[in-house]
Amino acid sequence: MSFDYPDKVRIFEVGARDGLQNEKTQIPTNIKVELIERLVDAGVTAIETGSFVSPKWVPQMADTADVMSEIERKQNVSYSVLTPNMKGYEGARNSGADEILIFTAASEAFNQRNINCSIAESLDRFAPVVAEAKKDGIPFKASVSCSLGSPFGEEITPAAVAEVSKKLYDMGAYEISIADTIGVGTPRKTVEVLEAVAKVIPLEAIGIHFHDTYGQALANIHAALQVGVTKIDSSVAGLGGCPYAPGATGNVATEDVVYMLEGMGIDSGLDLTKLIKTAWFISDYLDRAPVSSVAKALKNKLD
Ligand code: HMG
Numbered sequence: 001m002s003f004d005y006p007d008k009v010r011i012f013e014v015g016a017r018d019g020l021q022n023e024k025t026q027i028p029t030n031i032k033v034e035l036i037e038r039l040v041d042a043g044v045t046a047i048e049t050g051s052f053v054s055p056k057w058v059p060q061m062a063d064t065a066d067v068m069s070e071i072e073r074k075q076n077v078s079y080s081v082l083t084p085n086m087k088g089y090e091g092a093r094n095s096g097a098d099e100i101l102i103f104t105a106a107s108e109a110f111n112q113r114n115i116n117c118s119i120a121e122s123l124d125r126f127a128p129v130v131a132e133a134k135k136d137g138i139p140f141k142a143s144v145s146c147s148l149g150s151p152f153g154e155e156i157t158p159a160a161v162a163e164v165s166k167k168l169y170d171m172g173a174y175e176i177s178i179a180d181t182i183g184v185g186t187p188r189k190t191v192e193v194l195e196a197v198a199k200v201i202p203l204e205a206i207g208i209h210f211h212d213t214y215g216q217a218l219a220n221i222h223a224a225l226q227v228g229v230t231k232i233d234s235s236v237a238g239l240g241g242c243p244y245a246p247g248a249t250g251n252v253a254t255e256d257v258v259y260m261l262e263g264m265g266i267d268s269g270l271d272l273t274k275l276i277k278t279a280w281f282i283s284d285y286l287d288r289a290p291v292s293s294v295a296k297a298l299k300n301k302l303d
């Protein structure tokens, strides 16, 4: 049997934003800065550094402007931030973000809890953000939460995910991130959703953002690779969770993804040893082991 896997993928590292946003104890800015710089040193070229959202809603991200000004920027690295509205966009622009992520969902119930508006309202709210971003020449991606299932019991159909993805793509998002916010998806559902989305937007514009709550993320990524998706979000040490998705745990760990890709001969451009050291750096700070199996298995082999 042979499959047509891609030769190369792009990892978008979300550990400093999605990974840390749910931490209850405020993490000092200098730790976030060191995390981001270590990840870039490990070869990451696309990285989410934080979010310009209401500090009342997500206090952990309140220092994103400081993080952005303190990191030592490297050329050829895109430093991205998440923005829910114009106020967030202004923060992003002032911080010199290379790109932004706007975000909505395939679940109405989740969107209300996460950004306090319906899916349709969120698209209206993004319209001026998108207009400004285009004027400023800042590229933007868009995320569709709950694409493989909702924490609130609604059925999420592939058609519903495709519909919102198409609207975001038509607004000018260069990539649509299909997010399994609560990590419930399985490979067949993953393929069904990705195939439905690929019928309405180009395959090259599809990214995947899988949380690993049910331990399915690697299997789902493997299924997505077979569909031809080459843009993968992940979070070092498997950090993460969304404060407005009950029960959601971290994103798939970057080092687990890179280990799998290396074994399959797929180039991610990342250095596995440096990633594992970074996973232990942040995990030691948080005083718990990484969720990542690979980081645990290879710890004793680090020099
Ligand atoms: P709202 O209360 O409806 O907004 O919240 P509002 O416009 O009425 O403003 C209320 C207050 O927030 C005002 O302050 C605003 O100035 C302030 P006050 O007058 O009360 O002092 N405010 C802001 N402050 C800073 N930055 C801003 C901003 N906007 C308003 N940008 C809002 C609406 C969107 C602001 C709120 O719901 C919010 O911040 N939500 C963020 C939720 C969030 O960050 N969730 C996690 C990230 S998404 C995620 O993790 C999913 C993803 O990973 C994919 C996946 O896995 O599914 C991307």
Ligand code: MG
Pocket: 018, 179, 181, 209, 211, 241, 242, 251
């Ligand atoms: Mg997420």
